[in-house]
Amino acid sequence: MTTAVATEYEVVVGLEVHVQLKTQSKMFCGCxxxxxxxxxxxxxxxxxxxxxxxxxxxxxxxxxxxxxTGLALGCAIPQHSKFDRKNYPYPDLMKGYQISQxxxxxxxxxxxxxxxxxVPHYVRLERIHLEEDTARLxxxxxxxxxxxxxxxxxxxxxxxxxxxxxxxxxxxxxAGAFLRKLRQxxxxxxxxxxxxxxxxxxxxxNVSIRPRGSETLGAKVEVKxxxxxRAVMRAIESEVERQTEVLTSxxxxxxxxxxxxxxxxxxxxxxxxxxxxxxxxxxxxxxxPLDITPAEVEELQRRLPELPDARKQRFEAEFGLTPSEAAxxxxxxxxxxxxxEAVALACPHGVDKGRAxxxxxxxxxxxxxxxxxxxxxxxxxxxxxxxAHIAELVTLVEGGTITLTTAKEVLEIxxxxxxxxxxxxxxRGLAQVRDEGEIDRIAREVIEANPKPVADYAAGxxxxxxxxxxxxxxxxxxxxxxxSVADVLRRHLxxx
Amino acid sequence: MSSSGPSAxxxxxxxxxxxxxxxxxxxxxxxxRQLAEAALARVHAQDASLGAYITFMxxxxxxxxxEADARLRSGNAGPLTGIxxxxxxxxxxxxxxxxxxxxxxxxxxxxxxxxxxxxxxxxGAVFVGKTNLDEFAxxxxxxxxxxxxxxxxxxxxxxxxxxxxxxxxxxxAGGVPLSLGxxxxxxxxxxxxxxxxxGLKPTYGRVSRFGVIAFASSLEQVGPFGRDAEDVALLLxxxxxxxxxxxxxxxxxxxDYREEFARxxxxxxxxxxxxxxxEGMEDGVRQAVEDAIAVFERNGAVVDRDVALPTVSAAxxxxxxxxxxxxxANLARYDGVKYGFxxxxxxxxxxxxxxxxxxxxxxxxxxxxMIGTYALSAGYYDAYYLKAQKVRTLIRRDFDAALSNxxxxxxxxxxxxxxxxxxxxxxxxxMYLNDLCTLPVNIAGNPGMSVPCGFSEGLPVGLQLIGxxxxxxxxxxxxxxxxxxxxxxxxxPPALASDGAGA
Numbered sequence: 001m002t003t004a005v006a007t008e009y010e011v012v013v014g015l016e017v018h019v020q021l022k023t024q025s026k027m028f029c030g031c032x033x034x035x036x037x038x039x040x041x042x043x044x045x046x047x048x049x050x051x052x053x054x055x056x057x058x059x060x061x062x063x064x065x066x067x068x069t070g071l072a073l074g075c076a077i078p079q080h081s082k083f084d085r086k087n088y089p090y091p092d093l094m095k096g097y098q099i100s101q102x103x104x105x106x107x108x109x110x111x112x113x114x115x116x117x118x119v120p121h122y123v124r125l126e127r128i129h130l131e132e133d134t135a136r137l138x139x140x141x142x143x144x145x146x147x148x149x150x151x152x153x154x155x156x157x158x159x160x161x162x163x164x165x166x167x168x169x170x171x172x173x174x175a176g177a178f179l180r181k182l183r184q185x186x187x188x189x190x191x192x193x194x195x196x197x198x199x200x201x202x203x204x205x206n207v208s209i210r211p212r213g214s215e216t217l218g219a220k221v222e223v224k225x226x227x228x229x230r231a232v233m234r235a236i237e238s239e240v241e242r243q244t245e246v247l248t249s250x251x252x253x254x255x256x257x258x259x260x261x262x263x264x265x266x267x268x269x270x271x272x273x274x275x276x277x278x279x280x281x282x283x284x285x286x287x288x289p290l291d292i293t294p295a296e297v298e299e300l301q302r303r304l305p306e307l308p309d310a311r312k313q314r315f316e317a318e319f320g321l322t323p324s325e326a327a328x329x330x331x332x333x334x335x336x337x338x339x340x341e342a343v344a345l346a347c348p349h350g351v352d353k354g355r356a357x358x359x360x361x362x363x364x365x366x367x368x369x370x371x372x373x374x375x376x377x378x379x380x381x382x383x384x385x386x387x388a389h390i391a392e393l394v395t396l397v398e399g400g401t402i403t404l405t406t407a408k409e410v411l412e413i414x415x416x417x418x419x420x421x422x423x424x425x426x427x428r429g430l431a432q433v434r435d436e437g438e439i440d441r442i443a444r445e446v447i448e449a450n451p452k453p454v455a456d457y458a459a460g461x462x463x464x465x466x467x468x469x470x471x472x473x474x475x476x477x478x479x480x481x482x483x484s485v486a487d488v489l490r491r492h493l494x495x496x
Numbered sequence: 497m498s499s500s501g502p503s504a505x506x507x508x509x510x511x512x513x514x515x516x517x518x519x520x521x522x523x524x525x526x527x528x529r530q531l532a533e534a535a536l537a538r539v540h541a542q543d544a545s546l547g548a549y550i551t552f553m554x555x556x557x558x559x560x561x562x563e564a565d566a567r568l569r570s571g572n573a574g575p576l577t578g579i580x581x582x583x584x585x586x587x588x589x590x591x592x593x594x595x596x597x598x599x600x601x602x603x604x605x606x607x608x609x610x611x612x613x614x615x616x617x618x619x620g621a622v623f624v625g626k627t628n629l630d631e632f633a634x635x636x637x638x639x640x641x642x643x644x645x646x647x648x649x650x651x652x653x654x655x656x657x658x659x660x661x662x663x664x665x666x667x668x669a670g671g672v673p674l675s676l677g678x679x680x681x682x683x684x685x686x687x688x689x690x691x692x693x694x695g696l697k698p699t700y701g702r703v704s705r706f707g708v709i710a711f712a713s714s715l716e717q718v719g720p721f722g723r724d725a726e727d728v729a730l731l732l733x734x735x736x737x738x739x740x741x742x743x744x745x746x747x748x749x750x751x752d753y754r755e756e757f758a759r760x761x762x763x764x765x766x767x768x769x770x771x772x773x774x775e776g777m778e779d780g781v782r783q784a785v786e787d788a789i790a791v792f793e794r795n796g797a798v799v800d801r802d803v804a805l806p807t808v809s810a811a812x813x814x815x816x817x818x819x820x821x822x823x824x825a826n827l828a829r830y831d832g833v834k835y836g837f838x839x840x841x842x843x844x845x846x847x848x849x850x851x852x853x854x855x856x857x858x859x860x861x862x863x864x865x866m867i868g869t870y871a872l873s874a875g876y877y878d879a880y881y882l883k884a885q886k887v888r889t890l891i892r893r894d895f896d897a898a899l900s901n902x903x904x905x906x907x908x909x910x911x912x913x914x915x916x917x918x919x920x921x922x923x924x925x926x927m928y929l930n931d932l933c934t935l936p937v938n939i940a941g942n943p944g945m946s947v948p949c950g951f952s953e954g955l956p957v958g959l960q961l962i963g964x965x966x967x968x969x970x971x972x973x974x975x976x977x978x979x980x981x982x983x984x985x986x987x988x989p990p991a992l993a994s995d996g997a998g999a
C-alpha cells in the first residue's frame with residue numbers, strides 16, 4: 001500500500017496552526033493572558049465572561065506580535081484590516097460568537113523555507129489572522145458514571161494567531177519540518193511559547209490525495225485532535241493511507257472533518273460537509289477598522305530579530321562553522337545568543353575563527369552533554385554555567401594554562417558550582433606543568449620503572465613511546481603537554 | 497420614608513426642571529433626601545396607572561440622596577447632584593436588577609455599572625429606578641415588555657412610544673425631571689414626541705455604550721430625556737465623551753452645551769427635507785411641524801424648504817437588515833448557561849439551550865433574531881447585509897450633502913401621535929413604519945433630537961432636529977431658542993396634572 005501511495009497518488013496537505021500569543025493581557029480585556037497552572041476562573045472579567053453590554057478593546061501588543069510574525073514569514077501587511085464576528089453556538093464560546101478576522105486578515109501571503117533530508121522545499125502561506133481563544137470545557141464523570149462538563153473561562157479571550165498554509169506540503173515529513181521551523185521562528189520572535197503540550201501551539205491538517213500529475217485538488221479532509229508533532233505526522237500518514245485505500249477500492253473520498261485517535265494512530269469521522277457550521281461572518285461593529293500604517297510596519301520591521309536561517313548563514317561565514325554546527329548553535333535564540341556572547345568574550349581583539357570554533361565545540365560537545373544529563377533540554381541560563389565560563393575555559397586552553405583534559409574537568413566543576421574556571425584552576429593547582437626540570441625528573445622515573453616498554457622502544461616499536469607518555473601524563477594528572485613529554489622521553493631514550 | 501410624607505412645597509420643586517431643582521438644593525431650600533422622597537413617592541403612586549418602571553431603587557436612591565446632601569453641604573456639588581433620574585432597564589446598574597424587559601434576564605444583577613451610570617453616580621445623581629422598555633429595545637410602543645405595560649400620561653389608553661417608553665412617560669408625568677434612554681432607530685426621539693417632552697439621540701460615538709445591553713451595536717446610543725433644552729444639555733454634558741472601554745467612542749472634545757445657548761438662531765440655516773413628510777402622515781402632525789418651521793423662520797432662521805434626501809426611503813429596509821443581523825449575534829450569548837433564565841428539564845444540553853431561548857425570548861425578539869440570522873446566512877450575505885451596508889453609505893452621503901449648506905434639518909419626529917394600546921401589535925410592519933422619520937438618522941449616525949411642537953387631537957407632536965456629526969450643541973441651542981418662542985414644552989399631561997402631591 002505504501003508503495004502505491006508513492007507511485008500513484010500525490011499527497012496534498014495544508015496546515016492551520018493556532019498559536020497563543022504571550023502578551024501580558026488578553027485580546028480584548030485587561031485580564032492576564034497567562035493561565036497555565038492557574039486556578040480555574042480566576043483570570044476573568046465581565047468582558048471575557050461575555051456579560052451583557054460588555055465591549056471589546058483591541059490589545060495593540062497582540063496586533064504587533066501578529067504583524068511581527070507576518071514580517072518574519074515574508075507576508076504582506078495590508079494597510080487596512082478589520083475584525084469580524086464568527087457566529088456559532090457552543091458552551092465554551094462566551095458571547096455566542098468569536099471575534100476573528102474573515103476577509104481582511106492582518107497578514108497575507110508569505111511562506112516558510114523548509115528542508116527534508118537535505119532537500120529544500122518552500123511552503124507558501126495563505127494568511128495570518130488574529131482572533132480570541134475560547135474557554136476550556138473539561139468533561140468529567142460523577143460517581144454514578146453520569147457525564148458532566150466544567151467550564152474554565154481563564155482561556156477565554158487569550159490572543160490567538162491563526163497561520164494558514166497553502167496546500168504545498170507533500171508528505172508527513174514535510175509537515176513535521178514545517179511545524180518545527182514555524183515553532184523555531186515563533187520562539188525566535190518571542191511572540192509565543194509555541195508549546196503543543198501546553199496548548200499554545202495547535203495544528204489541524206487538511207489532507208487530500210490526487211493522482212500524480214493531476215492539477216485539481218482531491219476532496220479535502222480536515223484532521224483534528226493532534227497534540228504533538230509526531231501525532232500530526234502519524235495522522236497525515238494514516239489519513240493518506242485511508243484515502244488511498246478508498247480510492248484504490250473504487251470509492252470516493254468524502255469531504256469531512258475527522259478526529260485523530262492517538263491510541264490507534266487512525267482517524268475517525270466527526271462531521272460531514274453538510275453538518276458544517278455556517279459561521280455567518282460579518283464585520284465586528286464594536287471595533288473600529290484596524291489600520292496599520294507603513295510607518296508602524298517599518299518600526300516593527302526594525303524590531304525583527306535576526307532569524308534562524310540568516311543567523312545560521314552568518315555563523316558559518318563569521319565563525320567558520322560547518323552547516324551542521326551552525327544549525328545546532330542557532331536552534332534556539334538563547335543558545336545562539338549564549339554562543340555569540342562566549343565568542344565575543346573569548347576573542348577580545350576581534351573574531352578569531354579558531355577560537356570561535358573551539359567555543360562551538362565546547363557548546364556542542366561537553367556543555368551539551370552536561371545539559372542533557374540534567375534531564376532533557378536544560379537551557380544554559382538555567383544552569384550555574386555561563387557564556388563567560390566557557391569563554392574563559394577556551395582562553396585558558398588556548399593560552400596553554402591548562403590542557404584539554406584538565407579543561408574538561410574544570411568544566412564539570414564550573415557546571416556544578418558556578419565558580420569561574422580560572423579560580424578553579426588556581427584553587428586546585430590544575431595549571432599545566434611547564435617546569436622542564438619537573439617533567440624531566442618524572443620522565444626519568446618512568447623510564448626506570450618500565451624496562452620492558454623501554455626495550456620495546458629500542459627495538460623499534462613506536463607504540464611503546466605512547467605508553468611511556470601516558471605514564472608521565474598520569475603522574476602529572478594530565479597537567480603536562482603530551483607533545484613536550486614525548487620530546488623529553490625521546491631525548492632520554494635516544495641518548496640511551 | 498417619613499410617615500408624614502413630603503410636603504406640597506417639595507412636590508412643587510419636583511415639578512421644576514432639573515437645573516432649577518439643583519438651584520433650590522444649592523440654596524438649601526430643601527435637601528436632596530426630601531427631593532428623592534418626593535420623587536419616589538410620586539413614581540410609586542403613578543406607577544399603578546403609568547407602568548413606567550420595572551424595578552424601583554428606593555434604598556439606593558435614598559443613600560445616594562444622603563451622599564448628595566453631604567456634597568451639597570461641603571460645597572462640591574455639581575449640576576446633577578441630588579437630581580432624581582430614571583434609568584432605562586437596558587443599562588447595567590451594579591447590583592441592581594437589569595432585565596432588558598426580557599424574561600431571559602430575569603434575576604440578572606450586573607457586577608459593574610455601565611459607563612454612563614458610573615459617570616452619573618460620580619456626578620451625584622439619584623437613581624429612582626429602572627424604566628420599562630420593549631424587550632431588548634426592540635419596538636416602538638413599549639408593548640413588547642415581558643414585565644409591564646407603560647401607558648402614555650396624556651391618554652392612558654395609548655402607548656408612550658418606544659422602546660424607551662418608561663423613561664419618557666415618567667419624565668412627562670413629572671416623576672423625575674430627567675431620564676436616560678437608548679435610541680437605535682428612534683427609541684428616544686419617538687417616545688419623547690409621543691409623550692410631549694424633549695429627547696436627544698447623540699451622534700454615534702458621542703456616548704459610551706459600555707455596559708448597555710446590546711441590540712444593534714452600530715446604530716444605538718444612550719441619550720437624555722428632559723422637559724427643557726437646558727436639562728437635556730446638562731444630562732448629555734455629564735455622559736458624553738471618550739470612554740477607553742468603548743472603542744467606538746470618538747476622541748472629540750465635549751463642548752459646554754449651555755454656553756452655546758446665547759448665540760440664538762439668528763441666521764441659522766435650516767433645511768426641510770421633503771422626503772420626511774411621508775405618505776400616511778397625520779394632518780395634525782404635518783400642521784404642527786409646519787407651524788414650528790414657521791416659528792424658526794419668523795425668529796431669524798433661514799429656511800430652505802426644498803432639501804432633497806432621496807435615499808431616505810431606503811432607510812427602513814436597510815435598518816431591518818442591519819439591526820436584526822447585529823442583534824442575532826448580540827443575543828447569541830443568552831443560552832441559559834451563564835446567567836439569567838435557564839430551562840433545565842430537557843434531555844440534552846442542546847435541547848436545554850433551545851428551550852431556554854424558546855421560552856426566554858418574546859415573539860418580537862425571536863422575529864428579529866430570525867431575520868438577522870437569515871440575512872447573514874451563506875449565500876444571502878451579499879444580497880442583504882452587504883447591500884444594506886452599501887446603501888447605508890449612500891444615506892450617510894445624502895445627510896452629509898444636505899448638512900453641508902444647512903446647519904440643521906427640521907422634520908417631523910413621528911408620522912402619528914400616540915396610538916392606542918394594541919393598535920399595531922398584530923402588524924409588525926405598521927409598527928416599524930412609526931420610526932420612518934427617525935431610523936435614517938441612526939443609519940447615518942448623525943445626532944437627532946425631538947422637541948414638543950404642538951398638539952394634534954389633544955396629543956403631543958414632536959419636531960425632529962437633525963444636525964451634523966458631533967454638533968449636538970447646534971440642536972440644543974435651536975431647541976432652547978424654540979423653547980423661548982413657544983411654550984409647548986411647558987404643557988403637562990392633563991390626566992396627571994392634578995397630582996401635585998404625587999398621589
